[in-house]
Amino acid sequence: MRGRIGEARRRARERYGAGLWHLFALLACFLVAAYALTRVIAAGILLGFLLWFLGAVILHDFVVLPLYSAGDRALQRLPPVADRRRGPSVNYLRVPAGLSGLLLLIWFPLVLRASEHNYREATALSTAPFLGRWLLVTLVLFAGSALVYAVRRAAGGRRTGKAHR
């Protein structure tokens, strides 16, 4: 009897492709998600919600990620860093550019003044300073990176000019 149950479980497992707890855990997840969706329907926002939910995946996987990957490849092809033996490491550009891009990705509504109207209504202030602040931070990041490069190059030069990190 026990052997027969064990056999049935083994066969179910084989056909499903994982342990049955895997199935139950996923079904529980879909149950919660389906219930949440009924709440979204009850709130009357289904269409916009689905559009933004799926749009979020598409935006990240097919727009944001390919864009920054392409940007990174472009950085690596820049003449000063393309010659990896003699030129500086691409990271001296990649890191400040990446951090600056990250800040823009998060704060673009303030930096590009997209939410100026709502912002002024709420705070009685303008979003105007944010572009300057972002540029300032970007400048500091690139300047800091250049400084680190200069210091390392000087230190590397003193150490018989051998390969750096």
Add this chain to the structure above:
Amino acid sequence: MSSASDGPHRHPGEPAGRGAGARLWAYLRGQERPPGPFRPEFWRSPLRGPWLTSVFGLVLLAGLPLVAITGLISYAAYDPRLPGNDITPEKGLFGFYLFDWPTSPVWLYRVTQGVHVILGLTLVPVLLAKLWSVIPKLFAWPPTGSPAQTLERASLLLLVGGAVFEFVTGILNIQLFYVFPFSFYPAHLYGAWIFLAALAVHVAIKLPRLVTSLRSRSFRRELRTSLRDTRPEPPDPDGLVAAAPAPPTISRRGLLAFVGAGSLTVLGLSAGQTMDGPWRRTALLAPHGRYYGPGPNDFQVNKTAASVGVVAAETGPEWRLTVRGARQVRLSREQLLAMPLYTYRLPIACVEGWSTEQTWTGVRLTDLARLSGADGGAGVYVRSLQRGGVFSHVSLSAGQTTDPRSLLALRVNGADLSLDHGFPARIMVPNAPGVHNTKWVRELDFRAPP
């Protein structure tokens, strides 16, 4: 390397010059991989691998639950069970955990909501890095194998969609960039439950893999490994490790430092909006860390009088506060100022994550309740002069109303309230979310709700 055999291959006996239809059919049947990202050799980063993914996963595993719990707490802080307070009345079972929001400690909401927003922002680079590290799996071909795999991939759509949806709606909302075609509150709340369900099952399925992957390499040794000695991780069954890796341009420790620097940059430029004093000036890239000036009313404004239709005429000498209890009382601002006044330092903490502590002076809500023949034990329903909007009124609980620090504030930092801070009178309740500290109050109703 196992991945070498994963590359594109023709089936023996198939003519080389087949038509597009035949090729499409071969793709669809999973006999062949479509070109581009569906082929393993498309993904060339030498750093991708289960160890790296697990490091990012571990950070998120520590951080996301904190963001989630503080978010759920924020919903409870709105006291949605009181009349008029619930912005998501269709919540159903998702309200199972709601509780009476306390008035002590006064800084609780300031901390939980500060953590929710600032930690959420800080995790953005980690989330991006995590998604980058697993992107090849999005293009796994054939897309599904066993039923188990099919279901799991469907749950990943909920996981990634939920994560990005929650982060995007939250980040846009704190910048007042209301481009989404829905109200923020229900979307962010129900989206959170979808995300949390998918996250819980993802963690349950992947936790053993996370542990073995983290153990597969020494973190310390990785921190000592320079670019020159950086090698790809050994091939893994999930296909995260590149089949044809390019030479590394950054070490693994370099990438971790890069992501960590991203988090620190975002944190350092935004955390100041939760602080007072000179630290606030560090919030260069945060919506509500602004400097207004040195005066007593020069602190963060959220919702100007003009934006909600409150004009000086209604708040002038003609203004009267109506207090309803066993009897109805109408009070001018002078009469209120003649009552016993109390002064407390209380924070304003906004759902958008910013906060500030100021010194408020006003009349106790309990004194106003007594004046109208009530005791405050039924709570109070507050109405504002503000035109429309969900926060033109609020219900405060009995606990909030009877707390001696709960004020109808008339002055701040020793000066009369400015119009944008709620002149002639505003509510100040310890530990309440900012929007419950209703400005431009016109009526307090202490009668038990029908």
